[in-house]
Amino acid sequence: MGFRKDFLWGGATAANQCEGGYNEGGRGLANVDVVPNGPDRAEIIAGHKKMFDFDNEHHFPAKVGIDMYHRYKEDIALFGEMGFKTYRLSIAWTRIFPNGDETEPNEEGLQFYEDLFNECHKYGIEPLVTITHFDCPMHLIKEYGGWRNRKMITFYERLCRTLFNRYKGLVKYWLTFNEINMILHAPFMGAGLYFEEGENEEQVKYQSAHHELVSSAIATKIAHEVDPKNQVGCMLASGSYYPYNCRPEDVFESRKKDRESYFFIDVQSRGEYPAYFLKDLERRGIEIEMEEGDKEILKENTADFISFSYYSSRVATNDPVLLKQTQGNIFASVENPYLDSSEWGWQIDPLGLRITMNDIYDRYQKPLFIVENGLGAIDQPDEAGYVEDDYRIDYLAKHIQAMKDAVEIDGVDLMGYTSWGCIDLVSAGSGEMKKRYGFIYVDLDNEGNGTLDRSKKKSFDWYKKVIASNGEDL
Numbered sequence: 001m002g003f004r005k006d007f008l009w010g011g012a013t014a015a016n017q018c019e020g021g022y023n024e025g026g027r028g029l030a031n032v033d034v035v036p037n038g039p040d041r042a043e044i045i046a047g048h049k050k051m052f053d054f055d056n057e058h059h060f061p062a063k064v065g066i067d068m069y070h071r072y073k074e075d076i077a078l079f080g081e082m083g084f085k086t087y088r089l090s091i092a093w094t095r096i097f098p099n100g101d102e103t104e105p106n107e108e109g110l111q112f113y114e115d116l117f118n119e120c121h122k123y124g125i126e127p128l129v130t131i132t133h134f135d136c137p138m139h140l141i142k143e144y145g146g147w148r149n150r151k152m153i154t155f156y157e158r159l160c161r162t163l164f165n166r167y168k169g170l171v172k173y174w175l176t177f178n179e180i181n182m183i184l185h186a187p188f189m190g191a192g193l194y195f196e197e198g199e200n201e202e203q204v205k206y207q208s209a210h211h212e213l214v215s216s217a218i219a220t221k222i223a224h225e226v227d228p229k230n231q232v233g234c235m236l237a238s239g240s241y242y243p244y245n246c247r248p249e250d251v252f253e254s255r256k257k258d259r260e261s262y263f264f265i266d267v268q269s270r271g272e273y274p275a276y277f278l279k280d281l282e283r284r285g286i287e288i289e290m291e292e293g294d295k296e297i298l299k300e301n302t303a304d305f306i307s308f309s310y311y312s313s314r315v316a317t318n319d320p321v322l323l324k325q326t327q328g329n330i331f332a333s334v335e336n337p338y339l340d341s342s343e344w345g346w347q348i349d350p351l352g353l354r355i356t357m358n359d360i361y362d363r364y365q366k367p368l369f370i371v372e373n374g375l376g377a378i379d380q381p382d383e384a385g386y387v388e389d390d391y392r393i394d395y396l397a398k399h400i401q402a403m404k405d406a407v408e409i410d411g412v413d414l415m416g417y418t419s420w421g422c423i424d425l426v427s428a429g430s431g432e433m434k435k436r437y438g439f440i441y442v443d444l445d446n447e448g449n450g451t452l453d454r455s456k457k458k459s460f461d462w463y464k465k466v467i468a469s470n471g472e473d474l
């Protein structure tokens with residue numbers, strides 16, 4: 001009963017949200033560096049407002065992140081103290097290939113991650129590596145248009161081959177693209193796409209998605225060739241849609257919304273474009289250019305496991321009156337009247353995690369890995385600097401219980417769980433620092449002021465206990 005004996009407990013971060021050191025170690029400039037916080041961010045990450053370099057009007061939080069580039073030893077020691085079995089992190093592409101189209105990698109960048117992985121292994125922590133977490137070298141965006149260009153497949157393949165060869169024996173769990181469906185919702189951040197006036201955005205997004213999907217399959221192929229021990233996962237921004245009510249139209253609408261996301265995993269896990277998707281493209285007049293061999297590559301190199309982020313369930317309706325109340329979130333959803341919300345309006349639904357796990361497992365029958373989950377909240381340290389984050393403990397305990405139910409009662413095969421932002425980091429959606437997820441507090445504010453000192457929150461000792469008891473003691 002309970003979780004696997006070798007269950008991979010841990011936490012997750014992404015390079016662009018925590019590393020900083022943007023101009024150190026020979027690193028090049030990336031899309032994620034030039035997205036500022038503040039009111040312009042939403043339009044920029046959506047590819048509707050161009051931002052190709054730093055300017056003086058905005059604050060760019062990724063420049064410093066939480067300075068993990070210099071402090072990773074201290075941070076990994078704290079993860080080790082909590083008993084992490086795994087640490088999910090991402091590679092900054094621009095540390096390895098600063099422009100993206102070089103033929104030789106940057107040794108300093110490769111050495112940085114090698115040192116970091118060695119540091120993890122000191123504490124018995126298995127790295128789980130996201131190859132690209134929203135980042136794309138700026139040079140590839142300016143010169144080639146980002147993922148809309150098929151040449152990206154070659155550049156990405158080179159990156160992957162370099163990583164698999166160099167880190168053979170140090171890393172065995174890989175994710176090809178973070179939240180691959182984010183390309184539909186935040187295309188500049190997700191895939192280095194920006195749009196020109198009057199352009200058919202859907203056409204561009206799905207063509208780019210095809211390039212990513214083929215790249216993901218090629219990466220899987222190479223990973224297995226380099227080391228049969230490598231396990232490669234796809235990664236979905238999940239959260240099942242509920243019908244707003246039992247009107248058949250709402251039920252159907254919720255299925256359609258789910259398919260918008262599942263489409264990506266259908267290709268990555270089953271190895272082919274699903275019929276509903278092809279029909280939909282035809283109706284919308286979108287044609288995806290494919291090359292000979294693409295279909296075979298997709299079919300022969302499917303994901304070993306399915307990973308996903310889960311923050312909330314979602315609600316769908318086709319009732320135009322209700323639709324008007326939709327919130328301006330990256331993932332638009334009608335509000336669910338039965339659920340409470342976080343300070344950022346994200347609805348809290350632990351049972352939704354169990355529902356989502358079952359939906360995904362029923363659909364693919366492959367091992368699942370929850371690689372993001374957590375509560376973004378404002379933390380108020382007391383005079384001694386201590387954060388009593390009972391609200392975070394409550395959120396996580398309920399979600400872990402729901403995931404346990406999915407495993408114990410429903411029989412879902414789950415490899416591990418890495419909570420999001422195990423150490424406070426910059427928010428992807430808003431660029432804020434005050435939206436915190438961590439067990440470890442970082443002294444830094446939205447404007448970049450603070451000592452960057454780390455301290456343990458109440459949830460630190462709680463999570464340590466959860467891991468030590470393999471999820472029994474919540």
Ligand code: P53
Pocket residue numbers: 014017178179237309311330331372376420426427428429430435
């Ligand atoms: P933040 C929106 C909806 C679902 C997942 O998000 C999302 C987003 C982006 O905001 O992204 C993932 O920081 C992503 C992480 C991100 C995390 O969710 O906006 O993989 O990079 O930080 C939380 O609160």
